[in-house]
Each structure stands twice: as C-alpha cells, then as structure tokens.
Amino acid sequence: MFTWARCLTAAKQNDWQLIWPTWQSFKPKNWRMNPYDHRTYSDLFNPTETYVTGLRKPLYLARHRWVPELYAKENKVTPGSVVEFRGMEDMFAPFRYDHKLVYRELLRIARPQHLGAFEDPNLAPIAIHVRRGDFANRSSYEDIINTHNSMLPIEWYVEALQAVRSATGQNTSAYVFSDGTDAELKPLLELPFVNRADFGSGLGDMLGLARSRLLIASGSTFSMWGSFLGQVPTIWHPGKILQQLLLEHPEHEIEWARGDGLPAWVADILLNDPVK
CATH class of the missing domain: 3.40.50 (Rossmann fold)
Structure with missing residues (x-):
C-alpha cells in the first residue's frame, strides 16, 4: 500500500495516468507464520475508471520506456514514459499531507465485502x-x-x-x-x-x-x-x-x-x- 499511495499522490501532483497495480503477492513466510492473514492481496481491490487496466495495461508496460521513481522526482519525464514505484521507503512521509486523497481513494477501490x-x-x-x-x-x-x-x-x-x-x-x-x-x-x-x-x-x-x-x-x-x-x-x-x-x-x-x-x-x- 505504501507503493500505491506514493504513486497515487505523485500522479495527482503531475497529472499522470495511473496504471492499475499488480497487487497479488506470495511470501512463504506469511503462510508459515501468520495463518490469520496470508497477505496475498488478491481479493481486496477493484479498479475504477481512473486506472489503466485489462489488455491496455500490458501494452502500456511493453511499449513505453520505464523510468525509476527517483529519476522522475528529479527530472522532467517525457510523455509516454512509465514511472516505476517500488517498496515502502520513507513509509508515510511522501504522502502524509495527502491523507484525505489516500483515504478517499482506498475506499473507492476497496471491494464491498471489506467495508x-x-x-x-x-x-x-x-x-x-x-x-x-x-x-x-x-x-x-x-x-x-x-x-x-x-x-x-x-x-x-x-x-x-x-x-x-x-x-x-x-x-x-x-x-x-x-x-x-x-x-x-x-x-x-x-x-x-x-x-x-x-x-x-x-x-x-x-x-x-x-x-x-x-x-x-x-x-x-x-x-x-x-x-x-x-x-x-x-x-x-x-x-x-x-x-x-x-x-x-x-x-x-x-x-x-x-x-x-x-x-x-x-x-x-x-x-x-x-x-x-
């Protein structure tokens, strides 16, 4: 969620198009040590019209030049680039003051059974x-x-x-x-x-x-x-x-x-x- 929230706020600030994240995750440690929640993230969210989804997503990812998040912060990104967000560095600091945006968008994409x-x-x-x-x-x-x-x-x-x-x-x-x-x-x-x-x-x-x-x-x-x-x-x-x-x-x-x-x-x- 840290990665998604940083991407969301950066997209808002720069008027970028959002690509729907790949939420699914499999970590053997979670299955061994946390039977309550394996944290696969596979059934938590549904995309809205805000995101690039479906067949357009792999096409965008395959056709466009990828640039790291840090590079995009320090340089002007040319149109048609894909900015890649990874990890949870700095945790909440990058989007702390965008609290309302993050909370509102999380509720929009959460599936009804989780509300x-x-x-x-x-x-x-x-x-x-x-x-x-x-x-x-x-x-x-x-x-x-x-x-x-x-x-x-x-x-x-x-x-x-x-x-x-x-x-x-x-x-x-x-x-x-x-x-x-x-x-x-x-x-x-x-x-x-x-x-x-x-x-x-x-x-x-x-x-x-x-x-x-x-x-x-x-x-x-x-x-x-x-x-x-x-x-x-x-x-x-x-x-x-x-x-x-x-x-x-x-x-x-x-x-x-x-x-x-x-x-x-x-x-x-x-x-x-x-x-x-």
Missing part, C-alpha cells in the same frame, strides 16, 4: 491492535524497544486499557484486532466490555482501526495505517512511534510505559461526543 466496519453502528470507541503472527518474541525489554517487528507483552495492552479506563472513570468498550489466538489474547478478552473484532480481512480490520476514537497500537505498520487513515489518537509502546502520522493534533500520538499517567485529552476524546 464491514462502516456498517457497524456500535463500533467500540477503543481499538486495540495486538500483533502476533510473524512478530518475534524478544528476550528483554530493551530488545522490544530497540528492535522492529517485536511482539509486545500482552500485559502492556491490558495495563494500557486499564489506564485509559481509569482516566475516563468508566469501562469504555474496546475491540481487539489481532492475528493471535484466543489463548494468547485471554488476559485482554477476559476484561469486561472487551470483544474480539473481525471484519473478514486484513483490509477490513485496518478500516475498523481507522474508525475508532482511540487506538492502543502494536509496533507495526498495520497499526500505523489505521492511525493514519482515520487520523486516530494513538497510544504506542515506548520506542514504537516510527513516524508522526497525525496532522491536526500531533500531540494525540504518544508513547506510554506501564505505570505512567495519561494526558487529559485521552478522557476528553472518549467522554465527549465525536464531531459528526
């Missing part, structure tokens, strides 16, 4: 994203803080939710989004008014995160996408804010360690009615 979060009239105010699957269990707290793709202790999520509830003075309801098993999530799921959410796919769950009013995040780009798309106030584990994602209220994006207090805005956003 279940928008049909739920009683979505829990708090979303908790617990990443397990392909994340590694580190041997020390320092390793968790300093190493990417680290599994966070389930106790951190539990205490973060308890701290939020203490700040609001009530058992605010929460949805848990996770690729972990019920046994792994048991300490969370045993808390009152905590339920597991499942909107049918990774994309559906990501959009569910985006609709929440407060996100207790894992240290993953999945959590980052949920926070970015919905501009959701987010609580991160220490060491896990990789980029600032919130535009209007960057102060609503914090790292929180077990035992710390929480700023007043946490209660404010959960106790006050959201702006319609």
Whole structure:
C-alpha cells in the first residue's frame, strides 16, 4: 500500500495516468507464520475508471520506456514514459499531507465485502491492535524497544486499557484486532466490555482501526495505517512511534510505559461526543 499511495499522490501532483497495480503477492513466510492473514492481496481491490487496466495495461508496460521513481522526482519525464514505484521507503512521509486523497481513494477501490466496519453502528470507541503472527518474541525489554517487528507483552495492552479506563472513570468498550489466538489474547478478552473484532480481512480490520476514537497500537505498520487513515489518537509502546502520522493534533500520538499517567485529552476524546 505504501507503493500505491506514493504513486497515487505523485500522479495527482503531475497529472499522470495511473496504471492499475499488480497487487497479488506470495511470501512463504506469511503462510508459515501468520495463518490469520496470508497477505496475498488478491481479493481486496477493484479498479475504477481512473486506472489503466485489462489488455491496455500490458501494452502500456511493453511499449513505453520505464523510468525509476527517483529519476522522475528529479527530472522532467517525457510523455509516454512509465514511472516505476517500488517498496515502502520513507513509509508515510511522501504522502502524509495527502491523507484525505489516500483515504478517499482506498475506499473507492476497496471491494464491498471489506467495508464491514462502516456498517457497524456500535463500533467500540477503543481499538486495540495486538500483533502476533510473524512478530518475534524478544528476550528483554530493551530488545522490544530497540528492535522492529517485536511482539509486545500482552500485559502492556491490558495495563494500557486499564489506564485509559481509569482516566475516563468508566469501562469504555474496546475491540481487539489481532492475528493471535484466543489463548494468547485471554488476559485482554477476559476484561469486561472487551470483544474480539473481525471484519473478514486484513483490509477490513485496518478500516475498523481507522474508525475508532482511540487506538492502543502494536509496533507495526498495520497499526500505523489505521492511525493514519482515520487520523486516530494513538497510544504506542515506548520506542514504537516510527513516524508522526497525525496532522491536526500531533500531540494525540504518544508513547506510554506501564505505570505512567495519561494526558487529559485521552478522557476528553472518549467522554465527549465525536464531531459528526
């Protein structure tokens, strides 16, 4: 999605024609370590009229000169060129300020079966994203803080939710989004008014995160996408804010360690009615 979002915003800025991406992916590691979501991306999106599709796509790719994305940024691209976008370098930075464009276009191309979060009239105010699957269990707290793709202790999520509830003075309801098993999530799921959410796919769950009013995040780009798309106030584990994602209220994006207090805005956003 990083590649697509960079391409989308560059095309908008330069008045380029979009070619429908090749979304399909197969990575054996995902099948071995993440049975919840193999991330093949084969059934998530449908193209709109904005994109070059069908037989025209291979014809465009075969007939025109390809230039790398970096070259296109630094040089004038001649008409008829194909600009190639790859990878997730700089993550959200290239399109951070184009948030509305990216979110709107993602909803336009998402297949209807992945939009279940928008049909739920009683979505829990708090979303908790617990990443397990392909994340590694580190041997020390320092390793968790300093190493990417680290599994966070389930106790951190539990205490973060308890701290939020203490700040609001009530058992605010929460949805848990996770690729972990019920046994792994048991300490969370045993808390009152905590339920597991499942909107049918990774994309559906990501959009569910985006609709929440407060996100207790894992240290993953999945959590980052949920926070970015919905501009959701987010609580991160220490060491896990990789980029600032919130535009209007960057102060609503914090790292929180077990035992710390929480700023007043946490209660404010959960106790006050959201702006319609």
